[in-house]
Amino acid sequence: MINHKEKIKNKKVLVTGGAGFVGHNLVKTLVNDYNCKVIVVDDLSNSSEAMLSEVADKIEFHKISVCDKRKLFPLFKDINYIFHLACKQISSSGLEPNIHLRINAESTLNMLEYIRHNNLPELKRFIYTGSTSIYGSSVKLPVNENDAPDVLSNYAATKLLGENYTTMYCRNYDIPISVVRYSNVYGYGQSPRNPYAGVLGKFIHNALTGKPLKIFGDGEQTRDYTFIDDAVSATILAAVHPRAYGDIFNVGTTVETSVKKLVKIISDIVGNVTVENVPERDIDNIRRRSIDISKIHKNLGWSPKFGIERGIKETIDWYKKTL
Numbered sequence: 622m623i624n625h626k627e628k629i630k631n632k633k634v635l636v637t638g639g640a641g642f643v644g645h646n647l648v649k650t651l652v653n654d655y656n657c658k659v660i661v662v663d664d665l666s667n668s669s670e671a672m673l674s675e676v677a678d679k680i681e682f683h684k685i686s687v688c689d690k691r692k693l694f695p696l697f698k699d700i701n702y703i704f705h706l707a708c709k710q711i712s713s714s715g716l717e718p719n720i721h722l723r724i725n726a727e728s729t730l731n732m733l734e735y736i737r738h739n740n741l742p743e744l745k746r747f748i749y750t751g752s753t754s755i756y757g758s759s760v761k762l763p764v765n766e767n768d769a770p771d772v773l774s775n776y777a778a779t780k781l782l783g784e785n786y787t788t789m790y791c792r793n794y795d796i797p798i799s800v801v802r803y804s805n806v807y808g809y810g811q812s813p814r815n816p817y818a819g820v821l822g823k824f825i826h827n828a829l830t831g832k833p834l835k836i837f838g839d840g841e842q843t844r845d846y847t848f849i850d851d852a853v854s855a856t857i858l859a860a861v862h863p864r865a866y867g868d869i870f871n872v873g874t875t876v877e878t879s880v881k882k883l884v885k886i887i888s889d890i891v892g893n894v895t896v897e898n899v900p901e902r903d904i905d906n907i908r909r910r911s912i913d914i915s916k917i918h919k920n921l922g923w924s925p926k927f928g929i930e931r932g933i934k935e936t937i938d939w940y941k942k943t944l
């Protein structure tokens with residue numbers, strides 16, 4: 622069987638948002654497991670350079686915005702793979718819609734335009750990290766890539782726009798692209814101090830520091846949680862696999878887990894935890910989510926290795942070492 626991921630070995634790779642939660646885990650894997658020469662672009666608006674300290678002497682780091690075309694595009698020279706992860710998070714979605722548009726979508730368009738009009742013979746793939754939040758409150762579960770989007774936030778609107786530009790530039794201008802649509806990624810390196818950390822990051826941090834776990838609404842809302850190692854491996858595979866060219870892939874587990882179940886799993890591991898029930902926020906407008914992953918399984922041979930219990934256990938172990 623061909624090990625497609627070997628193709629990225631020793632390659633020159635650019636990662637935007639590479640100091641963020643998913644980004645710094647991706648960068649570490651690219652450096653440590655694939656010996657890539659990695660250039661990281663991040664304005665550190667939602668992260669810290671310390672996230673990359675383990676590989677600091679092996680990467681090139683640029684504290685710049687993806688909107689700064691003058692500084693960004695010279696870095697594209699001789700690049701083999703571009704992973705575009707920089708984004709504004711869903712939790713600030715209603716507050717700064719124009720900033721979401723600029724960073725999540727317009728920066729993507731700018732990069733694709735640059736690639737279209739400049740000769741980049743070494744570029745093998747531009748990978749856009751989309752979000753399953755574009756499926757909104759789909760009544761059909763699990764949702765697959767062909768199901769209609771149901772956009773319920775500025776974040777989802779701009780992530781879908783970025784994705785649409787990406788696939789359209791492949792169709793119209795033959796730019797080599799792949800899109801992965803992540804579903805609620807969690808795991809080590811999700812900074813507990815980050816106000817935009819996902820629910821699991823906050824829950825685990827609070828459980829270990831004796832603070833209450835805040836449940837918004839009734840706690841019956843479900844999500845499909847993806848462990849970070851699985852998200853990173855799917856992303857690299859989507860970058861190198863010939864059958865991922867020009868295509869979009871859900872990345873998740875298909876397993877629905879309620880917020881109440883998360884609390885139960887965490888308290889079984891950590892011991893007694895306290896819970897605080899608070900009213901729903903306007904971004905909590907998605908009731909259930911389960912992601913169909915049969916396409917990435919069939920076409921790329923990928924499936925998740927971590928179930929929710931094991932993923933949470935790994936994450937708690939990491940937090941205990943780190944806190």
Ligand SMILES: NC(=O)c1ccc[n+]([C@@H]2O[C@H](COP(=O)([O-])OP(=O)(O)OC[C@H]3O[C@@H](n4cnc5c(N)ncnc54)[C@H](O)[C@@H]3O)[C@@H](O)[C@H]2O)c1
Pocket residue numbers: 637638639640641642643644662663664665666667668669685686687688705706707708709710724750751752753754780802803804805806807817819
């Ligand atoms: N984490 C998830 O559950 C999840 C789910 C679906 C999709 N995604 C997508 O995955 C990608 C990574 O998400 P994450 O969870 O690591 O987010 P994150 O907020 O941890 O990382 C994003 C990074 O982008 C940086 N950034 C923000 N604006 C920037 C700008 N203008 N220029 C340069 N850098 C900038 C931030 O400083 C941060 O380091 C995003 O595209 C996101 O939409 C994540």
